[in-house]
Amino acid sequence: MVNPGEKVKVRVKINGVEYEENVSPRKLLVHFLRDLGFTGTKVGCDTSTCGACTVLLNGKSVKSCTVLAVQADGKEIITIEGIGDGKLHPLQEAFSDNFALQCGFCTPGMIMQAYSLLKENPTPSDEEIKDGMHGNICRCTGYQNIVKAIKEASKVRP
Amino acid sequence: MNYVGKPVKRINDKKFVAGKSQYVDDIQVSALHAGFVRSPYAHARIRSIDFSDALKTKGIVAVFTGKDLNPMLKGGPGPWVTYIDTKDWRYVPRNALAEEPRYVGDPVAIVLGIDRYSVADAIDKVNVDYEELPAVTKMEDALSEKVLVYKELGTNVGYRKNFTSGNIEEAFKGADKVIPVEAFNTRLIPSPMEPRGIVARYEGGSLTVWYSTQIPHFAREEFSKDFGIPSSRIRVIMPDVGGAFGSKAHFTSEDLAVVASSIKLGRAVRWTATRSEEMISSNARHNSFKGEVAVKNDGTLVGIRGDLLIDLGAYLTYTEGLQPAIIPLMVPGPYRVKNIHITSTAVYTNTPPITMYRGASRPEATFIIERIMSTVADELHMDDLELREKNLVRADEMPYKNPFGLTYDTGDYLSFMREAKEKLKYQEMKRWAEEERRKGRLVGIGTAFYLEISAFGPWEYGEVRVDEMGGVTVITGGTPHGQGTDTGIAQVVAEELQVDISKINVVWGDTQVVASGMGTYGSRTISIAGSAVKIASSQVLEKMKRVAARMLKADVEEVSYSSGEFTHRDGRKVSWDDVAREAYAGKDPGLYSSVTLEGDVTFPYGLHLAVVEIEDTGIAKVKEYRACDDIGKVINPALAEAQIHGGAMQGVGQALYEEAKIDENGQLGVSYAEYFVPTMVESPTYVSYFAENPFQSKYATGTKGVGEAALIVGPAAIVRAIEDAVGKRFNKTPIPPEEIYKAMLDRKS
Numbered sequence: 043m044v045n046p047g048e049k050v051k052v053r054v055k056i057n058g059v060e061y062e063e064n065v066s067p068r069k070l071l072v073h074f075l076r077d078l079g080f081t082g083t084k085v086g087c088d089t090s091t092c093g094a095c096t097v098l099l100n101g102k103s104v105k106s107c108t109v110l111a112v113q114a115d116g117k118e119i120i121t122i123e124g125i126g127d128g129k130l131h132p133l134q135e136a137f138s139d140n141f142a143l144q145c146g147f148c149t150p151g152m153i154m155q156a157y158s159l160l161k162e163n164p165t166p167s168d169e170e171i172k173d174g175m176h177g178n179i180c181r182c183t184g185y186q187n188i189v190k191a192i193k194e195a196s197k198v199r200p
Numbered sequence: 201m202n203y204v205g206k207p208v209k210r211i212n213d214k215k216f217v218a219g220k221s222q223y224v225d226d227i228q229v230s231a232l233h234a235g236f237v238r239s240p241y242a243h244a245r246i247r248s249i250d251f252s253d254a255l256k257t258k259g260i261v262a263v264f265t266g267k268d269l270n271p272m273l274k275g276g277p278g279p280w281v282t283y284i285d286t287k288d289w290r291y292v293p294r295n296a297l298a299e300e301p302r303y304v305g306d307p308v309a310i311v312l313g314i315d316r317y318s319v320a321d322a323i324d325k326v327n328v329d330y331e332e333l334p335a336v337t338k339m340e341d342a343l344s345e346k347v348l349v350y351k352e353l354g355t356n357v358g359y360r361k362n363f364t365s366g367n368i369e370e371a372f373k374g375a376d377k378v379i380p381v382e383a384f385n386t387r388l389i390p391s392p393m394e395p396r397g398i399v400a401r402y403e404g405g406s407l408t409v410w411y412s413t414q415i416p417h418f419a420r421e422e423f424s425k426d427f428g429i430p431s432s433r434i435r436v437i438m439p440d441v442g443g444a445f446g447s448k449a450h451f452t453s454e455d456l457a458v459v460a461s462s463i464k465l466g467r468a469v470r471w472t473a474t475r476s477e478e479m480i481s482s483n484a485r486h487n488s489f490k491g492e493v494a495v496k497n498d499g500t501l502v503g504i505r506g507d508l509l510i511d512l513g514a515y516l517t518y519t520e521g522l523q524p525a526i527i528p529l530m531v532p533g534p535y536r537v538k539n540i541h542i543t544s545t546a547v548y549t550n551t552p553p554i555t556m557y558r559g560a561s562r563p564e565a566t567f568i569i570e571r572i573m574s575t576v577a578d579e580l581h582m583d584d585l586e587l588r589e590k591n592l593v594r595a596d597e598m599p600y601k602n603p604f605g606l607t608y609d610t611g612d613y614l615s616f617m618r619e620a621k622e623k624l625k626y627q628e629m630k631r632w633a634e635e636e637r638r639k640g641r642l643v644g645i646g647t648a649f650y651l652e653i654s655a656f657g658p659w660e661y662g663e664v665r666v667d668e669m670g671g672v673t674v675i676t677g678g679t680p681h682g683q684g685t686d687t688g689i690a691q692v693v694a695e696e697l698q699v700d701i702s703k704i705n706v707v708w709g710d711t712q713v714v715a716s717g718m719g720t721y722g723s724r725t726i727s728i729a730g731s732a733v734k735i736a737s738s739q740v741l742e743k744m745k746r747v748a749a750r751m752l753k754a755d756v757e758e759v760s761y762s763s764g765e766f767t768h769r770d771g772r773k774v775s776w777d778d779v780a781r782e783a784y785a786g787k788d789p790g791l792y793s794s795v796t797l798e799g800d801v802t803f804p805y806g807l808h809l810a811v812v813e814i815e816d817t818g819i820a821k822v823k824e825y826r827a828c829d830d831i832g833k834v835i836n837p838a839l840a841e842a843q844i845h846g847g848a849m850q851g852v853g854q855a856l857y858e859e860a861k862i863d864e865n866g867q868l869g870v871s872y873a874e875y876f877v878p879t880m881v882e883s884p885t886y887v888s889y890f891a892e893n894p895f896q897s898k899y900a901t902g903t904k905g906v907g908e909a910a911l912i913v914g915p916a917a918i919v920r921a922i923e924d925a926v927g928k929r930f931n932k933t934p935i936p937p938e939e940i941y942k943a944m945l946d947r948k949s
Contacts, residue, residue: 047258066317073316081226082219084442086393087475091872094393122219134217138209141842145682146216147223147393147442176879179872181393181443182682184845185883 052115056080057124065111071097071104074111075121082122082150086179093178096151096158097121103158105177122150125157132198133157133191142191144182152178156192165196201698201763203691207838208701210687221440224397224412224472231399231468232261234458235319236477237309237326239301242335242550242866243349246299246328249309253325259318262465263326265309266297269460274428277451277518280418282658282718284521288361290353291516296456300333302349302514303552304866305480310457312469335550337866339486339511342547349514349548358512359521359546363528365603366539371503375494379579383571384932385564385915387486387511387860388853389479389875390557394442396481397472398455400462406433409459412441414449414679415719418518420711422451423459438709441681445850446556447482448681449721450518454481476870483860483868484557486511487523489568491542493575499582499590503539504531504572510546513553520546520554523561526653529604530565534613534651534805535573535591538603550866558850559908560722562652563915570648570916571931574923584920585626585807588649589617606653608803610895611830617649620807620828623889629809633924642814642944643823644925648916651805654905655727655897661716662732663794664693664740670780672697672704675794677717678729679709683907684839685725691835692730692901696737698763699776715794723804723905726835731900732797739793747783747791748774802897804831804904808848808913811884812921818941820925822852822884822918825910830891832904841888843906848886851914853878854933855922 044050049064056075065074072095075083083106086094090108097106098120125131133153136142143149152175159166159174166174171189180188215221237249251263276293279286298306309326313319336347342356349356372378399410407429413419416436424431441448454471462469473481491506510524524546531542559566577587593600595612602608621627626647633645661677674693680686686706694701707713720729741761748766749756751774758769764776774782783791806829814820825848834840857876861869869875896902915933922935928943 068317076226079228080219081222084223084394085225085472086395087872089475089871089873092393092475126218130214130217137217138213141207141210141684141838143210143213143216144684144842144846145393145443146213146221146440149216149221150219153217172880172883176881179393179877179879181391181445181850181877182846183842184847184849184886185880186845186886187842189880 050112052111054114055118057120067110067112069111070107071109071111071114072106075106080121080123084147084150086147091179092148093155094148094151096154096178098154098158103155122154133195136191136195140187140191140194142183142187148178148180152180152188160196168193201694203695203701204835206836208687208691208836210684211690211701212686223394223440223442224399224410227399227410227439229399229401229468231470232312232314233316233319234461234469234471235311235323236307236454237311237323237328239298239304239306239308241301241330241332242304242337243333244301244330245333246308247331248329250327251309254311254322257318257322257325259314260311260322261314262312263309264461264464266295266299269296269457270299272460272463273426273456275425277422279516279521280518284525288359288525289516289521290355290358292350292352294453294515296453296460298453303550304868305552306514307453307457310461312461312465335866337550337862339509339547339549342549349550356547357545358516358548359524361544363540363542363544363604368503368505368539368541371539372494375502376497377495377579378492379495379576380492381572381575382931383489383568385485385487385567386933388484388557388858389860390445390447390482390484391479391875391877392443392445392447395473395475395478396448398458399468399470400459401468402462402466407459409436410439411436412448413438414444414681414721416679416709416711417717418719426456427459427463435712438679444681445558446519446560446721447484449719450482450555452481475872479870479875480552480868482555483513483552484554485564486554487564493572495576495580497580499580499587501535501537501576501591504537505541508542508544511554512546512548513551514548515553517553517555519556519560522556523564526561527565529606530562530653531569532602533566533569534593534649535569536593537591540603551862552868558847559912562908562912566650566912567916574920584647585617585621589614592617608651609897611803611805612895613805616805616830616891617807619891623828624807624809624826626809629811642925644812644921644923645809646917646920646924647807647809648913648920649807650909650913651803652909652912653801653803654723655799655802655899656722656724657728657799659796659798660718660728660732661714661794661796662729662736663715663792664733664736666740666744666780666791668781668784670703670777672699674704674706674733675714676706676708676729676733677714678725679717679720680725681720683720683725683843685720688726688835688839689730689733692734693737696734697741698761716796723907727802727897727899727901727903727905728797728799730903731799732795734900735797736793736795740791743791744779744783748779750786751779751782799899802832802899802904804829804906804909806830806909806913808910808917810917810921812918812925814925814940818937818944820856820922820937820940821882824887825884826887827910828889829906829909830894831906831909832894832896833902834890835901835903837890840890840906844888844910845886847908847910848914849878849883850911851918852882852884854911855915855918856934857882859934
């Protein structure tokens with residue numbers, strides 16, 4: 043049990059680097075990440091609808107606005123800042139090449155969800171992409187170019 | 201070095217895809233967090249506010265109410281006087297915090313603390329003793345004046361004006377047929393993905409504001425006016441802005457309260473809206489038109505008369521004043537109808553305030569006139585487009601002065617219509633839908649034509665600097681926030697200067713860097729801001745020619761320029777970089793030019809076609825969306841198409857899904873569980889064409905603008921497609937599944 047106001051130690055690996063932080067048990071993972079400077083992960087709706095906060099937790103995509111930081115204890119997190127390996131990831135390239143972003147606010151979450159989707163299904167059809175991505179909202183692009191980008195990235199073999 | 205007309209990749213994408221973008225909430229400034237205590241009533245008087253418990257909460261620094269902050273204001277936001285005549289309006293300027301809250305969610309106190317969690321705790325501990333007052337939440341009820349939103353105004357009517365042209369009585373007397381028409385757009389929520397936010401830092405008499413806005417220079421003016429700080433001491437910085445669609449061109453109470461708190465405490469204060477807070481910050485549309493049209497049996501439209509009613513919400517925002525004044529002017533659209541009488545009335549209600557939203561008055565006007573055209577086509581048993589062709593303004597009438605004095609600059613609507621029908625495969629699609637319906641599929645085709653007024657002046661600022669290394673910095677008063685106009689502007693400058701686009705950096709959105717500016721809205725940026733920098737570029741290039749002539753010891757007339765090289769008649773050359781360096785080494789140093797370009801509106805137009813399919817349950821889906829537009833010269837077809845895609849998606853939302861629902865107590869549905877922004881599953885396939893031989897505007901870029909086109913015309917095309925599928929009339933947006941289902945049942949019986 044944790045008393046009110048008490049903090050809890052959380053050990054996580056973010057983009058390959060270990061962090062040990064004392065956090066309030068009610069702190070959301072998205073705020074935990076953003077306060078550490080990983081501001082690529084955005085808060086868009088606070089209710090796990092829009093997906094702007096999508097990150098990978100032990101390889102699975104989660105909406106980090108609906109996960110507590112303490113739930114990530116002992117786990118590995120990958121954020122938008124961590125997929126590029128020093129250069130842009132094929133998905134990041136494909137988003138840019140296909141005009142798959144406009145204001146860019148949904149883009150990190152969109153790319154992280156697409157990253158997770160392609161890991162599970164490396165050659166998705168348009169319908170499978172739509173089905174796998176409908177938890178991420180974009181207000182600017184109308185989505186067609188995002189589908190195109192994901193499809194194109196799926197053809198790039200690292 | 202040809203860039204114009206090519207699908208050049210967006211020049212600033214890298215930071216966005218890499219997660220290095222910086223929106224206002226990403227700005228690392230040591231600041232207090234602000235949160236708001238909000239009225240649970242649509243209308244109330246505050247007897248008292250007790251925040252003693254809130255102040256005892258760990259991490260809380262201060263709590264302020266209207267009594268603390270409102271006296272600091274020397275004014276308060278009213279309408280945008282650049283475009284709105286205050287004489288036409290009855291309004292009360294907005295305060296920092298409400299002392300008589302007028303909608304559910306109206307902020308009554310600001311809580312300031314060291315982190316967002318303690319602020320949330322403290323908000324719950326603020327005790328407000330309210331006396332609930334009668335509220336009016338429906339605009340139709342507001343007209344009866346039984347309950348007043350503002351006692352001090354003595355009326356709920358903020359605006360009422362008659363728009364009259366020609367001879368309406370004669371027109372109706374001489375008509376073969378008079379047809380009643382109705383058009384209704386429900387309340388929407390623009391809902392950009394980045395909720396609005398602000399960081400204000402007041403220090404030593406200077407105010408710095410990081411602000412998710414479309415209009416940083418107007419914000420500087422507003423804060424200077426409201427707080428009495430010299431504008432030269434105010435710096436407004438627009439970081440990356442995560443979408444706006446017109447909704448971030450107004451000043452909220454929360455913004456004022458944050459700035460006031462920063463001044464009062466002498467500390468930086470930040471506020472980022474939650475999604476729910478974003479949803480009550482800016483609502484949109486909500487208007488109805490009821491009237492009748494006079495027609496000849498051959499389809500000639502001779503008169504339109506009716507009443508336009510527009511909801512303002514609880515406050516007159518910076519931008520909502522545009523709608524009641526512009527909608528009537530654009531009702532005639534691209535058609536020759538001359539006799540019009542419209543009474544435009546805008547009323548206050550105890551609901552969240554309404555602002556402009558992508559298209560701002562042209563979607564409303566287009567919905568009205570296109571509903572009229574479709575209804576008349578049905579009543580006269582004419583083809584939709586044949587009827588429109590009958591009424592379109594002829595090419596030999598251009599420039600055409602519309603009944604309310606707007607001058608349609610360039611275009612040939614009729615020959616464009618022929619081109620568009622072909623490209624969109626109108627006849628084929630109609631036949632296809634009929635065949636499919638015979639086979640039992642509920643599919644429909646709908647088209648609508650639009651004429652848009654865009655590229656509003658009165659002016660825009662542009663500056664071009666070539667530095668000693670030959671790098672080009674472009675400074676624009678435009679404020680791109682997702683459209684990609686920074687890339688379009690770079691293309692225009694790269695083409696003008698004949699330099700590689702990688703040499704160019706486009707800068708905007710900082711009042712301390714950009715001398716002046718209006719901003720990005722109304723599909724104006726590539727036209728007016730693009731033209732300003734195009735002219736500035738040519739001026740810089742003229743000076744570079746003079747420097748090159750000096751280097752070549754020649755007259756400037758003997759020097760020509762192309763692709764990075766200044767060449768003398770005799771063949772000697774100096775390079776761009778050498779000239780740039782010399783320009784800072786010799787006499788008359790410096791390579792800069794700034795232009796404040798005046799300009800006036802232009803009129804793009806287009807035909808869009810929607811294909812819908814309806815399930816047995818009444819759920820409709822837009823399968824395909826086809827667009828053909830004459831937007832003047834196209835600078836970047838990929839960016840222009842992207843605007844069509846995004847606008848069309850919002851059009852699908854408006855036509856089928858999006859409805860800001862307000863219950864009888866005035867409570868708005870404030871999450872994405874209640875307000876359905878379309879997801880990828882609802883997205884259609886888009887096909888976008890631009891006119892082969894476009895009619896250019898008078899702007900130096902020749903462009904007309906494309907940012908709003910598809911949301912202007914999309915809803916009308918989609919509603920028509922639903923009618924085609926179901927065989928019943930729908931006069932409103934959105935059309936929810938239950939209404940379609942009911943119509944399907946009615947039709948069967």
